[in-house]
Amino acid sequence: MTLIINNSDVAKLLAMETTLSALEEAYLQLAAGEAVCRPRIDIRIPTSDPNKNYQWGTMEGGVCAGYFAIRMKSDVIYETRYQGAVTQEKYCLRPGLFCGLILLTSVETGEPLAFINDGVLQHMRVGADGGIGVKYMANADAEIVGMLGSGGMARTHMQSFTLVRKIRKLQVFSPTKENRERFAAEMRTTYGIEVKACDSPEEVYKGAHILAALTDSAVPVLDGRLLEKGTHIVNIGGSGIPDAESLKRVDRYLRFGDAPAPTGRPDLKLDDEHIGWEARPGARKHGDGRHGKERAHGVLLPEKRVTLHDVATGAVKGRTSPDQITYSERGNLQGVQFFPVAGKVYEMAKRQGMGREIPTEWFLQDIRD
Numbered sequence: 001m002t003l004i005i006n007n008s009d010v011a012k013l014l015a016m017e018t019t020l021s022a023l024e025e026a027y028l029q030l031a032a033g034e035a036v037c038r039p040r041i042d043i044r045i046p047t048s049d050p051n052k053n054y055q056w057g058t059m060e061g062g063v064c065a066g067y068f069a070i071r072m073k074s075d076v077i078y079e080t081r082y083q084g085a086v087t088q089e090k091y092c093l094r095p096g097l098f099c100g101l102i103l104l105t106s107v108e109t110g111e112p113l114a115f116i117n118d119g120v121l122q123h124m125r126v127g128a129d130g131g132i133g134v135k136y137m138a139n140a141d142a143e144i145v146g147m148l149g150s151g152g153m154a155r156t157h158m159q160s161f162t163l164v165r166k167i168r169k170l171q172v173f174s175p176t177k178e179n180r181e182r183f184a185a186e187m188r189t190t191y192g193i194e195v196k197a198c199d200s201p202e203e204v205y206k207g208a209h210i211l212a213a214l215t216d217s218a219v220p221v222l223d224g225r226l227l228e229k230g231t232h233i234v235n236i237g238g239s240g241i242p243d244a245e246s247l248k249r250v251d252r253y254l255r256f257g258d259a260p261a262p263t264g265r266p267d268l269k270l271d272d273e274h275i276g277w278e279a280r281p282g283a284r285k286h287g288d289g290r291h292g293k294e295r296a297h298g299v300l301l302p303e304k305r306v307t308l309h310d311v312a313t314g315a316v317k318g319r320t321s322p323d324q325i326t327y328s329e330r331g332n333l334q335g336v337q338f339f340p341v342a343g344k345v346y347e348m349a350k351r352q353g354m355g356r357e358i359p360t361e362w363f364l365q366d367i368r369d
Helices: 007-013 016-031 119-137 152-164 177-191 201-205 244-249 308-312 338-352
Strands: 002-005 035-037 040-046 053-063 067-082 085-091 099-106 112-117 144-148 169-173 194-197 210-214 232-236 252-255 274-278 305-307 326-329 356-358
Touching: 002 338, 007 112, 007 119, 007 338, 016 035, 016 053, 016 119, 016 152, 016 308, 016 338, 053 338, 067 338, 099 119, 099 338, 112 119, 112 338, 119 152, 119 210, 119 232, 119 252, 119 308, 119 326, 119 338, 144 152, 144 201, 152 177, 152 210, 169 177, 169 201, 177 194, 252 308, 305 308
Parallel strands: 002 112, 040 274, 144 169, 144 210, 169 194, 210 232, 232 326, 252 305, 252 326
Antiparallel strands: 002 356, 035 053, 040 053, 053 067, 067 085, 067 099, 099 112
16 A cells, blocks of 8 residues: 555654754765665746746655655746845645655565655654754754744754754844744743844854854845854855855865766766756746846855765764854755655654554556557
8 A cells, every 4th residue: 555644644653853854864875875866857947827837846866775865846926025135935726735746666576655745754864954953063062043034944953953962042033923823932942041032133143152043035035244253154045056155154064965976977976955947947937947048056155165974984074173154955966865754754654653654556557668
C-alpha cells in the first residue's frame, strides 16, 4: 500500500533532532558519492494577470540502498509592498492554499511508497539547515539570537538553534507589532528564555551572536553595517543572499556543498541555487524570476569558502577566531534534503499506523513505458 501523509501527520511524527541528524548524514553521503541530487528546476509561465506568473518547481535526489524523493511545487507568484518592504506571495487555487508534494519511492523496488504534504517538512528542513550552520560555525558560547522575522521559519530555526547552542536570549523584529509580540511571548514560554520584541530592526543586532534573517522579503533585509564581531549569519529570503555589506564583512563562509555534474558531462556542473525556463522570457516575472537574466547565486565568496564535509570531518576548521563574522548556507542541495527526512516520516508513519493507505496498484501498469 502507498501512504498519503498530510501536514498534521508530519507535525506529530517529525522532531527537529531527527531532521538535523537525517540532513547532516545525507549531506555527508552526497560528498562520499553515495547519494545524488540535482539543482532545483523552475518553469515559469505568465498568467492572464500581468502582475502574476505561474511557477512549477521540482528538486530530487536519492541514496544507495534507501529512498528517492522528488518534491514538487505548483504556485501562482506575485509581489506586494508592506511598510516599504517588497514581499513575495504565492498561492494555489486561491490565497491561503498551497500545493507542495513529496513523492517518496524505494530505490530497491521502484515502488511509490508515499505522497507527503511538504508544508511542515519544508519548514523543518530549512530550520535544520540553520541549526547545522550554527553548530559548525557559531562561537561555542553563542547565546544571544537576533532575528528578523516571526513566522514559521522563525519557529523552526529557534528549535534548531536551541538544540545546538545554549540560547539565553532572543531579540526579534518583524514589521507587524502584534506578530512580533505574539511570537516573543510564544518563545518565552516555549524555551524559558529572555525575549525582547524590538521596535526597530536595528535593535536586533545589538549584542547578537547569531543573526538570522528569516523573512518572505523579495529583496535583502540584512544590514551588514550593524553586524558585530563574532556574529554568525543565517539568511532565508531576501533573494537568497545577504546584502552586499554583510558579504563584504564575512570572514568565513560555510557552503554545505554543490550538486554534482551529470555523468559524462562535467561541463554541465552548476553551483546555481536554481535554474529556470520561461515562456515569454521577455515578460516580467515575480519571485525567483524577478531578476531577469541574472543568475541565481552560486558560490558567493570562493576565497573564503569551506564545505560541510571538510568541517565535519575535521579537515578544516569552521571559524579560526572568535571575532570572525561567519555565514552559512546550504548551496544547491535541495534535492538531497527530501529523501532522508521524508524517509524518516514514512518509517515512523508505518510503525505508528498513521497516514491513509491507497492501493499501490493504482500507480502501476502492465504496459511498458
